[in-house]
Amino acid sequence: MKWSEIIAALALTGVMTVFGNTILSTHLPPEKFVSMIDGVFGYAIMMVLALVGVACSKYLPGKLPMVFWVSVIATAATSPICPWAKEIGVATGKVDFLAIATPILAFAGLSIGKDLDKFKSMSWRIIVVALAVFTGTFVVASIIAQVMLKFEGLI
Numbered sequence: 001m002k003w004s005e006i007i008a009a010l011a012l013t014g015v016m017t018v019f020g021n022t023i024l025s026t027h028l029p030p031e032k033f034v035s036m037i038d039g040v041f042g043y044a045i046m047m048v049l050a051l052v053g054v055a056c057s058k059y060l061p062g063k064l065p066m067v068f069w070v071s072v073i074a075t076a077a078t079s080p081i082c083p084w085a086k087e088i089g090v091a092t093g094k095v096d097f098l099a100i101a102t103p104i105l106a107f108a109g110l111s112i113g114k115d116l117d118k119f120k121s122m123s124w125r126i127i128v129v130a131l132a133v134f135t136g137t138f139v140v141a142s143i144i145a146q147v148m149l150k151f152e153g154l155i
Helices: 002-023 036-059 066-078 085-093 097-122 125-151
Strands: none
Touching: 002 036, 002 097, 036 066, 036 085, 036 097, 066 085, 097 125
């Protein structure tokens, strides 16, 4: 992808995120209300961290995935080694997870459309694999939750 495409995608996601974040926060008590300015500032920090991660994946040697670099940069930015970790955490904490997830999932759904022919060639087998993955993920997550809740004495 070109830089202009990456920035455009992040900016469009940001507009939808800030809009969704503002709408979601109107249903919160007044002391937890997040203004649009807070949402813009929080998402701008996330966008800068993502762009630094993209730059690392493009220009550093080795072929590590972009997700790896973005995760490492974001983790380092919010860890105690960063002098601005507290401020970054407070600013990005004002952006609701659902406000970010919605546009990202919409983009993911749209991107699948270009691979529709590949999905058709897999026929019914993809349904079996998807059901097995969903079931396995649910069962293992349930087992882990059960064990941890028992361990902590909550059930």
